[in-house]
Amino acid sequence: MDTIEKNTLLYTENLSKNFQGIQAVKNVNFKINKNEIRALIGPNGAGKTTFVSLLCGRIKSTNGAVFFDGKDISNFPVYKRISGGIGYTFQITSIFLNLTVYENVALAIKEETGKTNSIDKEISNVLDKVGLLDRVNQRSGDLSYGHQRLLELAMGMAQRPKLLILDEPTQGLSDPEIDNFKFLIKSLSSSTTVLLIEHNMDVVMSIADKISVLHFGEIIAEGDKKTIQNDPIVQKAYLGD
Amino acid sequence: MKRDLFIHLGAIALLFLLEILGIFSDYHQGNFARILVLTVYGIGYNVLFGYTGLLSLGHALFFSAGLYAAGLSIYHLDYNVGQALILAFCFSVLVSLVIGYLALRTVGVSFMIVTLMFSQIAYLCILYFGGITRGDEGIVIQQSSRVFLSLDLSDPTIRYYSALTVFSFCLVFNLWIARSSFGRVLIAIRENSDRALMLGYNVQLYKLLAVIISGTISGIAGASYGILFGYVGASFAAVPYSIFPLLWVLLGGAGTVLGPLIGAIFMFYLIDYASDVTDAYMIIVGIALLLVTLFARRGLLGELRYRFFPWIP
Numbered sequence: 054m055d056t057i058e059k060n061t062l063l064y065t066e067n068l069s070k071n072f073q074g075i076q077a078v079k080n081v082n083f084k085i086n087k088n089e090i091r092a093l094i095g096p097n098g099a100g101k102t103t104f105v106s107l108l109c110g111r112i113k114s115t116n117g118a119v120f121f122d123g124k125d126i127s128n129f130p131v132y133k134r135i136s137g138g139i140g141y142t143f144q145i146t147s148i149f150l151n152l153t154v155y156e157n158v159a160l161a162i163k164e165e166t167g168k169t170n171s172i173d174k175e176i177s178n179v180l181d182k183v184g185l186l187d188r189v190n191q192r193s194g195d196l197s198y199g200h201q202r203l204l205e206l207a208m209g210m211a212q213r214p215k216l217l218i219l220d221e222p223t224q225g226l227s228d229p230e231i232d233n234f235k236f237l238i239k240s241l242s243s244s245t246t247v248l249l250i251e252h253n254m255d256v257v258m259s260i261a262d263k264i265s266v267l268h269f270g271e272i273i274a275e276g277d278k279k280t281i282q283n284d285p286i287v288q289k290a291y292l293g294d
Numbered sequence: 295m296k297r298d299l300f301i302h303l304g305a306i307a308l309l310f311l312l313e314i315l316g317i318f319s320d321y322h323q324g325n326f327a328r329i330l331v332l333t334v335y336g337i338g339y340n341v342l343f344g345y346t347g348l349l350s351l352g353h354a355l356f357f358s359a360g361l362y363a364a365g366l367s368i369y370h371l372d373y374n375v376g377q378a379l380i381l382a383f384c385f386s387v388l389v390s391l392v393i394g395y396l397a398l399r400t401v402g403v404s405f406m407i408v409t410l411m412f413s414q415i416a417y418l419c420i421l422y423f424g425g426i427t428r429g430d431e432g433i434v435i436q437q438s439s440r441v442f443l444s445l446d447l448s449d450p451t452i453r454y455y456s457a458l459t460v461f462s463f464c465l466v467f468n469l470w471i472a473r474s475s476f477g478r479v480l481i482a483i484r485e486n487s488d489r490a491l492m493l494g495y496n497v498q499l500y501k502l503l504a505v506i507i508s509g510t511i512s513g514i515a516g517a518s519y520g521i522l523f524g525y526v527g528a529s530f531a532a533v534p535y536s537i538f539p540l541l542w543v544l545l546g547g548a549g550t551v552l553g554p555l556i557g558a559i560f561m562f563y564l565i566d567y568a569s570d571v572t573d574a575y576m577i578i579v580g581i582a583l584l585l586v587t588l589f590a591r592r593g594l595l596g597e598l599r600y601r602f603f604p605w606i607p
Contacts, residue, residue, distance in 0.1 A: 111492070135494030143492070149485040159475075160482050161493050212493065 062087045062216055062246050063108065068117035070103055070270075077103045079270040080117070085216070090238065090247045092261035094254075096291060100270040101250045102144060105218045108248075109141045110134045122215060136163075140214030144221045144250075146201045150194030154185055154204060157193050161208035175211065183207045183237065199230045206234070210241065217241065218248045223256055235260050266290065298607050302469050305552060306462045313454055323454050325566070329558050330457040331519045332542070334464045336554025338511030339539035341468065344549035345477060346504040347484025350397075351406045351536050352413030353512055358420070358531035359389040360513030365526030366426065369433050375442040375521055379514075386513025387506060394505030398498060410536070417531040432527025440521055453522050460518050461555075464511055469551050471507070472607035480504055481549070512539075545586055547596025551607050556594050 064084040070077045077100045085091050093101050106112040108119055110131040118127040126134055149157050158176045180186040183203040193204055209217050223231050238247055238260050251257050257264060264281045266274040268290040274281055281287055312318055335357055342348050363385035367373040397408045420427045440447040447453055471477040479500055482490040491497045520526045546557030564582055568575035590597040599606040
């Protein structure tokens with residue numbers, strides 16, 4: 054594996070996951086640098102969601118180690134990994150439907166009471182970025198699907214994570230919504246690192262700095278757009294023989 | 295956002311005025327003293343069920359932990375009321391810590407069953423150790439032992455004010471929780487615990503704290519009940535006393551601060567009036583509960599909050 058440089062934010066060593074004999078993730082050595090936008094692509098069932106779940110601790114690995122921000126976090130419980138700076142947004146929208154937009158973001162910020170003013174400011178700031186500021190007091194369950202996805206992203210941003218993992222964030226969004234989304238992610242990269250699972254190749258090609266391809270639980274290719282587009286193994290994995 | 299504080303302090307003031315202006319008859323004064331103590335129990339239950347979304351079927355265990363800690367220490371060890379209350383408080387914290395730690399290894403239906411089983415164990419222990427607890431028959435705490443700061447707690451007026459004091463403290467505490475960031479996390483766990491976890495909250499720890507707060511408030515209710523009404527019996531540890539707070543909370547509105555009070559008043563007087571009409575009063579009670587469930591699924595206050603006043607905590 055590549056040398057671990059100073060600006061490496063997260064890397065894994067032989068990370069593996071077995072589900073009753075089925076190896077969903079196989080000996081993955083993965084590395085992501087600070088302020089990078091990395092796309093993780095691969096056919097359905099390649100193990101993408103499983104892999105990122107191993108990173109944030111939702112699923113316990115069978116083997117291997119995860120290092121984040123210079124620490125071995127392999128044995129950290131989920132909440133400790135998240136508090137340590139890993140943000141995760143769900144593939145299937147997972148927000149607090151009965152709470153208002155404001156409360157959803159406030160929960161993500163995780164500040165103690167007493168600093169209400171600065172929290173309000175932060176909430177307004179984040180909601181303004183995703184364009185939901187005028188809906189701040191609306192029940193999030195009453196939002197349209199597109200807006201719920203944006204709220205999910207706003208919650209991820211509000212956590213101010215060092216690494217933001219986005220699991221298929223553009224799924225089910227309309228074209229203008231996707232354009233807005235691409236712009237948002239690009240603007241994030243100055244302050245955070247983004248790991249993006251995405252099926253929409255247009256999104257991947259236009260915002261990712263680097264692409265990793267996962268196939269049957271293994272990383273079969275890694276590199277910039279051109280390298281990936283021209284890689285015969287990738288083409289085979291996607292298109293078949 | 296002071297209007298929520300206003301209505302809750304207003305409710306306390308109203309209960310105070312009803313007494314000081316002499317509006318209560320002796321009968322209703324006695325009823326309300328009882329209702330207020332039972333509401334404290336409901337408030338305790340609501341912290342766990344209404345706010346955190348954990349349905350326990352064994353809260354009689356916590357109620358009777360306080361009840362028996364206070365009652366037995368007064369009866370056997372000649373503790374005064376202050377000492378008994380402190381003991382009951384500490385014992386309730388301990389019991390809820392241990393039960394919470396064990397029961398929270400389960401979720402959902404298993405959690406309901408495990409809490410029910412722990413509660414049944416406690417109930418059967420009370421019966422089994424009848425030499426100490428006097429089992430079903432129970433213990434009567436003498437009037438001479440029910441004195442606190444030279445106030446005779448068996449006097450109906452003093453008893454009412456004592457009940458109101460305990461109630462007020464617990465209500466305000468509940469309101470504080472509901473408005474705090476801690477309470478917001480509890481609600482987040484109720485609404486979507488997976489998401490709460492993925493926002494970096496130690497969900498297990500929050501749940502444990504909720505059980506401890508809920509169990510301790512329930513224990514305080516039990517201790518107050520024993521001391522104010524002078525009776526400590528095994529029936530308070532039996533299954534119906536685990537179901538009552540659930541009913542009060544559901545009727546009044548789960549996850550509303552004033553819900554348990556409204557539910558307890560409603561239920562108490564429903565039974566009271568229905569039993570004037572017929573011996574088979576549970577039929578009337580049952581029909582009334584069905585109607586509320588059908589037409590106000592969120593409970594009386596919960597429905598009002600949903601339709602008109604979303605700011606009610």
